[in-house]
Amino acid sequence: MTLHTDWTLNETAERRDTYYAASQRKFVPFKDPMVFKKGQMQYLWDVEGRKYTDLLGMNVCISVGHSHPKVVAAAMEQAQELTHCTTMFYHPVPAHFAQELAATMPNPDGDIEWVVHFTNSGAEAIDLAMTMARTYTGNLDLLALRTAYHGPTAAAQSITGISGWRHPGMPGNVAFVAEPNQYRGIFGEHAGAAPYLDEIERTIDTATSGRVAGMFIESVQGYGGIVEMPKGYMSGAAERVRAKGGLLIADEVQAGFGRTGDHMWGFERDGVIPDIVVMAKGIGNGFPLGAVVTRKHIAAPMAEKFMFHTYGANPTSCAAGRAVLQVIKEDNLQDNARQVGAALLKRLHVLKERHAAIGDVRGRGLMLAIEMVKDRKTKEPDPDTTAAVFEACRESGLILSKSGAYQSCLRMVPPMCLSLDDVEQVYEGLDQAFNSLSA
Incomplete structure (x- = not known):
């Protein structure tokens, strides 16, 4: 069976205008x-x-190249064998991929047990990281940076600091901290990390209960305009947030998988090891997938309640993800x-x-x-x-x-x-x- 597809621009535009919701x-x-x-x-x-x-990579989703033959071949081979398998059952492909992702995480002393929870998308991974931080710490308040973007779901919107992405009805318990923008930040050009680290302490003291669940930081803000965190900021933020009972949560959805050049993960440049890492987009080179990678003891309390993502560990997407890691290494x-x-x-x-x-x-x-x-x-x-x-x-x-x-x-x-x-x-x-x- 061959389905007819009309490729003409005008017809495609008319179908979108007729059948897509206004939001899409x-x-x-x-x-x-x-x-x-x-x-x-x-x-x-x-x-x-x-x-x-x-120069867009389809919103940073295409990490190793459009229709990369090795990624396409891996996904096709899996799809022809078994397109989908719910995580209710065991499958070796996502299990291998979880092991391979964990191996990319920093572990200088070999004593960190990294574990993985696959999601359908980056926004879902952000939602999960929020729940995970609140469950583990027992605290509700979260910190996020102004001009940060973390996703379009209701929870992810609540830690997004750009009004054009925020809709009515978002959950609360979020306080925003001035982003350490070295071009147009509130402390002027090239102010470094120090004054912005002081802002974290002020925000905790004035806009939270004094105890926090964690702080979300992109090592390089993506939609925020490619704002790189200055040296010492992420490590300093981790110190201050942990002192108040919280976790450092690195959003590597855009900056991860070697994109920043110096390291596999953008946060590594600051010599900091987050408690939770969120990743998506380039993870599957266009195949829908996201993941939360965290320390094993932080993920453990989540087992007390039900948490499920229908396509999160889809073996076809995970096969593509495994190939992505291989291509990043082989193609340097x-x-x-x-x-x-x-x-x-x-x-x-x-x-x-x-x-x-x-x-x-x-x-x-x-x-x-x-x-x-x-x-x-x-x-x-x-x-x-x-x-x-x-x-x-x-x-x-x-x-x-x-x-x-x-x-x-x-x-x-x-x-x-x-x-x-x-x-x-x-x-x-x-x-x-x-x-x-x-x-």
Whole structure:
């Protein structure tokens, strides 16, 4: 049986507009719709056959490359044998994957027992981590950073510090801490970690009961505009939160799996070992999957009540996940992210010298951003210019995203197979997009 699929752009757009709910129609990037028909490694082709360099990785989900043959083969082999198996029954593929994920966690003295709970998505993994922290500590209050994004479910929204992602009816017991933004943070440029660590203590003293369940931190904020945590921040936060009965929860949904280049996990750069690590997106290279990895004793109390994720340990997705870990190692993608990201960041600094609308360029590995401002002295965000450059990038054959609390950042999180040969083409495409504004 072959199901008919109409690939024409207009018909696809009409079906979306007719049958998608308003909430799902909202999240579109460009003014005019586009339909992608094919992806191969770091490239995409639309329905008309035009080629693009994917600097978005389909929202950071494509970690090792579109339709990577080893990942596709692993998933196909499993799907043909047994597409799904509930965790009510045992299956070796997710069990092996849990062991392999645990082995990627830091364990300098060999005395940490890491365990894994697979979920359907990153947002569900965040929800689970929240419940896990509250169950283990017996405390309710959680800390999160302003401008952080942790997911669209009701619970994950409650620790998301961007109003455009927050809907009515979210649960409470969350206090927000000023994010240690080294470009536009409340303590000015390059203020370091110290004043922001003091803010954690002030927030605990004034906005919580004095005892906390934990603090969620992205080692590099993704949707927040690629805001990297300064040296000493995550380790200092862990010290302060643990002193108040809480846990350090690292959200590595976007920054994990070697994307930052220096380490497998972004938090490792600060020499800290979290109590709970949340991961998703790149874990399956496009196959739906998420996971919470935590210390065994922290997960233990969760056994007292029922917790289940229908597709969380789906063997097909887990087979893809196993292949992702293998490809990251075999293709040396972590080091590639480091080298290619550094080369691209260098070119972004040249771009900043050429275009006054750019207030800041930043990032690490293949998590990079360009932030637009109306004036470099006042740093007033410029979402209009950002939107115009973004639209022009499409004409330059580049796919990226607008992000940040003010939608004034261009975020670049490409598949980690982006090559040094792509860097100049990306630079020229961006330069052309900026030049088109004054044409």
